[in-house]
Amino acid sequence: MEHETCREIGTAETLAVLRSLEDAEILIHRSPDGDCIGSGYALYHLLKRFGIRSRVCCADPIPSLYDSITAGVTFEDFPAKMYISADVADRKLFGELPQKDAEIALCIDHHVSNTHYAKLLHWDHNASAACEVLYELMRAHDLPLTREIALCLYIGMATDTGCFQFSNAGAGTFAAVAEIKRQYPDLPYARLNRELFVMKAPGRIALDASLMQNIRISEDGRVALIFASADLLRSLKVTEEDTDGMANLPMQVRGVEVGITVKQKPDGSYRISMRGGDDANVSVIAQHFGGGGHVKASGCSIADGDPEDVCGMLMDVASAMLRGQTEA
Amino acid sequence: MEHETCREIGTAETLAVLRSLEDAEILIHRSPDGDCIGSGYALYHLLKRFGIRSRVCCADPIPSLYDSITAGVTFEDFPAKMYISADVADRKLFGELPQKDAEIALCIDHHVSNTHYAKLLHWDHNASAACEVLYELMRAHDLPLTREIALCLYIGMATDTGCFQFSNAGAGTFAAVAEIKRQYPDLPYARLNRELFVMKAPGRIALDASLMQNIRISEDGRVALIFASADLLRSLKVTEEDTDGMANLPMQVRGVEVGITVKQKPDGSYRISMRGGDDANVSVIAQHFGGGGHVKASGCSIADGDPEDVCGMLMDVASAMLRGQTEA
Numbered sequence: 001m002e003h004e005t006c007r008e009i010g011t012a013e014t015l016a017v018l019r020s021l022e023d024a025e026i027l028i029h030r031s032p033d034g035d036c037i038g039s040g041y042a043l044y045h046l047l048k049r050f051g052i053r054s055r056v057c058c059a060d061p062i063p064s065l066y067d068s069i070t071a072g073v074t075f076e077d078f079p080a081k082m083y084i085s086a087d088v089a090d091r092k093l094f095g096e097l098p099q100k101d102a103e104i105a106l107c108i109d110h111h112v113s114n115t116h117y118a119k120l121l122h123w124d125h126n127a128s129a130a131c132e133v134l135y136e137l138m139r140a141h142d143l144p145l146t147r148e149i150a151l152c153l154y155i156g157m158a159t160d161t162g163c164f165q166f167s168n169a170g171a172g173t174f175a176a177v178a179e180i181k182r183q184y185p186d187l188p189y190a191r192l193n194r195e196l197f198v199m200k201a202p203g204r205i206a207l208d209a210s211l212m213q214n215i216r217i218s219e220d221g222r223v224a225l226i227f228a229s230a231d232l233l234r235s236l237k238v239t240e241e242d243t244d245g246m247a248n249l250p251m252q253v254r255g256v257e258v259g260i261t262v263k264q265k266p267d268g269s270y271r272i273s274m275r276g277g278d279d280a281n282v283s284v285i286a287q288h289f290g291g292g293g294h295v296k297a298s299g300c301s302i303a304d305g306d307p308e309d310v311c312g313m314l315m316d317v318a319s320a321m322l323r324g325q326t327e328a
Numbered sequence: 329m330e331h332e333t334c335r336e337i338g339t340a341e342t343l344a345v346l347r348s349l350e351d352a353e354i355l356i357h358r359s360p361d362g363d364c365i366g367s368g369y370a371l372y373h374l375l376k377r378f379g380i381r382s383r384v385c386c387a388d389p390i391p392s393l394y395d396s397i398t399a400g401v402t403f404e405d406f407p408a409k410m411y412i413s414a415d416v417a418d419r420k421l422f423g424e425l426p427q428k429d430a431e432i433a434l435c436i437d438h439h440v441s442n443t444h445y446a447k448l449l450h451w452d453h454n455a456s457a458a459c460e461v462l463y464e465l466m467r468a469h470d471l472p473l474t475r476e477i478a479l480c481l482y483i484g485m486a487t488d489t490g491c492f493q494f495s496n497a498g499a500g501t502f503a504a505v506a507e508i509k510r511q512y513p514d515l516p517y518a519r520l521n522r523e524l525f526v527m528k529a530p531g532r533i534a535l536d537a538s539l540m541q542n543i544r545i546s547e548d549g550r551v552a553l554i555f556a557s558a559d560l561l562r563s564l565k566v567t568e569e570d571t572d573g574m575a576n577l578p579m580q581v582r583g584v585e586v587g588i589t590v591k592q593k594p595d596g597s598y599r600i601s602m603r604g605g606d607d608a609n610v611s612v613i614a615q616h617f618g619g620g621g622h623v624k625a626s627g628c629s630i631a632d633g634d635p636e637d638v639c640g641m642l643m644d645v646a647s648a649m650l651r652g653q654t655e656a
Contacts, residue, residue: 163491163492163493164491164492164493165491165492165518165521165522165525165526166518166521167517167518169509169517170509170513171506171507171509171510171513172506173506174502174503174505174506174509175502175503175506175510177502178499178500178501178502178503178506179499181497181498181499181502182499182503185498185499189495189497190493190494190495191606193493193494194493194579195582197493198493198579198580199579199580199581199582199583200580200581200582201582202545202549202581202582202583205540205543205580205581206540206541208537208540209536209537209538209539209540209541209543210537210541211537212533212534212536212537213534213537213538213541215533215537217530221530251522251526251527252526252527252528252533253527253528253529253530253533254523254527254528254529254530255527255530278519
């Protein structure tokens with residue numbers, strides 16, 4: 001819901017608002033990732049330097065993956081007087097936070113989909129991450145990049161760009177990290193990258209290996225499908241959040257334009273994710289099955305059916321539709 | 329072998345040497361990778377702008393993975409008068425190139441292990457890549473970064489840093505890429521990254537899945553081992569070069585400090601690669617088996633034995649030695 005008077009502001013006014021805060025809570029989104037945690041904690045450190053009490057609030061626990069950000073930080077217990085948010089595009093994304101309906105004095109964000117729910121909004125939807133927006137704010141006003149803040153901002157930008165791999169990693173992102181690395185050459189960048197982007201829990205290793213072992217690839221090599229049966233997920237004790245990023249697996253096969261991931265739920269229904277390469281539009285394929293989404297990332301559901309039939313049909317339809325798309 | 333009069337030179341003299349070349353061959357190393365191909369072709373484009381004929385020479389074919397660099401380039405046929413090299417630490421790395429014993433007028437490199445085999449050497453062993461050395465040379469003398477050169481340099485730096493993930497990706501690397509992206513925001517960076525770092529051939533997908541499916545992890549979770557039998561490699565028609573990077577697989581398991589990869593050769597002998605995490609020194613473990621290498625990447629060979637026995641022994645010895653290392 002749009003705030004009736006939401007106003008977009010630049011860096012100078014944002015800085016003035018930050019300096020004027022008192023006993024503030026910094027709200028980040030549920031299922032927190034490196035960018036909302038990084039920008040939330042960076043704001044906490046910045047406010048502390050301004051002599052302002054604050055704390056980061058999230059509906060879900062911060063995963064231990066981000067211990068390097070949270071270690072050594074203890075939030076004071078105080079009744080909050082004001083609320084700001086970082087990396088939260090929509091009020092709904094606060095999740096079940098008690099403060100989810102509070103007035104948000106300021107939102108700092110980079111999502112093009114921001115719903116303008118805050119009173120004041122400082123955003124740059126061309127930035128890779130909220131952490132990049134925050135970096136630019138600090139740079140514009142010569143605020144010193146402390147070691148803690150540098151670490152937070154690095155992790156946020158690395159997370160949202162897939163370790164500088166995605167198309168959103170722009171010149172500004174690289175320039176920001178260049179400056180962070182220039183000032184703090186000895187932060188454990190490579191170790192953080194391994195932990196964040198390479199390492200997987202043993203259960204997830206087993207799941208991915210099993211899925212890839214049984215991957216189906218169409219005759220022309222352009223459609224690939226993996227199927228995670230309810231039995232497999234149960235036997236490996238894999239929870240919903242453990243399957244993060246699973247939908248990207250079929251796209252690892254060279255030449256694949258449409259990657260399909262079929263997850264069987266305990267009730268026998270199927271949740272399907274689709275990913276598209278340069279030439280595919282998976283949104284229309286998902287629409288064919290009553291789903292939808294983005295051109296390169298979509299999804300749909302299928303209520304029931306024999307797994308073989310469901311997977312076979314998805315492969316056939318996707319192959320035929322892809323041929324239609326690329327011959328056009 | 330050291331050139332009796334090898335002299336290290338700075339950017340100004342290097343540029344003067346480049347401008348003085350005539351009908352030059354640019355030698356790169358065998359088993360060419362993104363950095364030697366990128367720096368070799370960038371030099372070709374630069375010399376062309378100076379009005380100098382040159383061509384890139386490699387003992388092995390350039391993999392199709394680098395088509396974006398080689399596309400549109402046709403080398404003239406001319407008898408070479410001079411030789412330079414890019415990203416080649418040692419003359420031995422020319423491989424079976426007919427020119428392998430020629431006098432090298434200039435070498436541009438970043439390997440700390442450079443053997444000073446050339447007459448003149450322009451290097452920076454703190455640079456992530458030969459392409460970064462070349463970028464700095466061009467920047468120092470305001471040479472225009474053409475689109476072709478920008479693409480070459482990007483690919484070289486991305487390759488040698490594992491897409492900006494490794495510890496060698498320094499402030500200078502990020503600043504160079506920031507400038508490349510600023511000047512050419514529309515190069516297909518994300519697609520290149522996917523092709524270079526994410527996508528694998530179907531056979532390699534099957535191999536990795538099978539290896540990870542059968543990964544052995546020690547009870548304490550700190551040693552992991554994968555075993556590629558000669559039968560498996562044969563059945564998947566996997567060649568030696570198709571196993572590039574295979575030794576990194578066991579290190580994907582969270583918590584693993586020593587990753588061991590055992591490859592069985594057709595003659596029944598074993599080639600073993602070891603990788604170490606933050607706390608391990610795999611060089612001493614490899615030495616125990618008559619091998620050696622670096623602290624974080626070593627290898628050894630075992631002449632024969634039952635696969636179960638060989639793998640079990642490697643796991644046991646590595647676990648015991650790791651305990652010794654980390655308790656010390």
